Amino acid sequence: MIQQVDREILDHMIDPKNYGSMEDPDAIGIGENPQNGEKVIVYLKVDDAGEAPRIASIRFQAIGCMTTVVAGSIITEEARELAFPQAEEMISVALGMLENVPPEEAACSEMVALALQAAMDTWHARRENPEIPALVYKIENTCVTKEETAKENG
Amino acid sequence: MKRLLQKTHEAWLATQMAAFMARNTESKRWLNEAAMILWRHFTWIEHEMVVRGIEYDYDRETIPIKVERLSVMIADLNRRYGEIELLLGASEDAALKERIAHDLEYLRFAAGRLPDETVRAFSMERRYKDLDLGKEATDALTLFLFEESYKEYELILIYNYLRAHNDDTFLDRIFGILIDESFFHLRSFGEMMAEMGILGVPRVVHESLYKVESLERFLLDGIDEEIAAKEQCRELSQAVAAESEELAKFFDFINNQENYHIALMKEAVEHYRAEGR
Structure with missing residues (x-):
């Protein structure tokens, strides 16, 4: 959950980067919160000409809150043009950083990172089987705060 | 028809955004009315698609609105209205096409007469x-x-x-x-x-x-x-x-x-x- 709105966050709120669907993507990946059905869908165009596949173009859509949209805007902007190994490293660093963040604040970013990972894994899997559907990875963090859980449980 | 629906959707939303950014009371009132007219067009076009069994969704392009002067936004709205006119041929409902075409013609005329102003939105x-x-x-x-x-x-x-x-x-x-x-x-x-x-x-x-x-x-x-x-x-x-x-x-x-x-x-x-x- 966004606690403070600075200029950079505001820019992403007003104009989320890479937001929207993509025509004929090479791969789609989905990050999902099994507790409330929120999800992030990442679409990739992949450049396979080099040594490692590279993200040529990336878009995302979010069924979730503004924090998820901001996280999607930041992470997809970072991932643009990266080779898959670099993108995976970025995801690993991001997920590592989230370990020190309260779960309800980490959930949105985790959902975006997992959607990106799922999209890259879908791309790999489709090379073996082009019919394979988009992979869906579920998050471990929850965006429901302890206070909200306590309230719901009476 | 899908493109007609999408472009009408975008024109409605762009017009609504222009209404928000206008500070002149009369411009704001007119742009709000224009947005509602376009919204009605959107629902009528959608109805024709449902009747004709045409599959559709509400996907659309990004709508850039960051302008310094209202006249820039109005010029963009007029371009959008013109684009819709060119797409009206997809409709098979003659009365609907005629209604929308007349509305768009007037919207372009009236939008062009709105006073310019600095945008602070x-x-x-x-x-x-x-x-x-x-x-x-x-x-x-x-x-x-x-x-x-x-x-x-x-x-x-x-x-x-x-x-x-x-x-x-x-x-x-x-x-x-x-x-x-x-x-x-x-x-x-x-x-x-x-x-x-x-x-x-x-x-x-x-x-x-x-x-x-x-x-x-x-x-x-x-x-x-x-x-x-x-x-x-x-x-x-x-x-x-x-x-x-x-x-x-x-x-x-x-x-x-x-x-x-x-x-x-x-x-x-x-x-x-x-x-x-």
Whole structure:
């Protein structure tokens, strides 16, 4: 959950980067919160000409809150043009950083990172089987705060 | 037809955004009316697609609105209206085509006569009128406006899609009321965003949200969301009360309006169950 709105966050709120669907993507990946059905869908165009596949173009859509949209805007902007190994490293660093963040604040970013990972894994899997559907990875963090859980449980 | 629907959707939203950014009272009134005319075109085109069995969604392009002068936005609106005119050939409804063509011709004429003005809706000042709300309350208000302006746009599209595919008069009445209510909330929040210099176009709504698998589930989840929105309004009202009685009263007013939405949605669930669907 966004606690403070600075200029950079505001820019992403007003104009989320890479937001929207993509025509004929090479791969789609989905990050999902099994507790409330929120999800992030990442679409990739992949450049396979080099040594490692590279993200040529990336878009995302979010069924979730503004924090998820901001996280999607930041992470997809970072991932643009990266080779898959670099993108995976970025995801690993991001997920590592989230370990020190309260779960309800980490959930949105985790959902975006997992959607990106799922999209890259879908791309790999489709090379073996082009019919394979988009992979869906579920998050471990929850965006429901302890206070909200306590309230719901009476 | 799909492109005609999409471009009409974009023109409606762009015109609504122009209405938010206009400060001249007459320009604002005219642009709001123009947006509602385009919204009606959108629903009529959609109806023809439903009748003809044409599959569609509410996907659209990004709509750039960050301008320094209203005349730049008006020029873009006129380009959009012209584009729709060129796409009208896809419709098989002669009366509808004629109606839309005449409307667009007038919209282009009248939009071109609106006085120019400097746009302040993107100043990023985050100041509502002359109030000094403090950082915490300003951040909370900013987040609320972004979340809820999107939510109202989403609800307009969801209820509109459900309405377009519904033949039950009881539900049609409820969906109609909820669409009208969301329009009022969207306009209220959009005006506040423009006043604070943080106007943004709501993001594209994902297809899975309006092509609902279970109407009952959607309504029950919607009731929970309305209850959460009430709580947000209550918190926001408290946060701004010390600085602004006007804003606090406004959020109490929105909070109380949600009660009726919840009651209508409960009625819809009961009716849906009673019909044995």
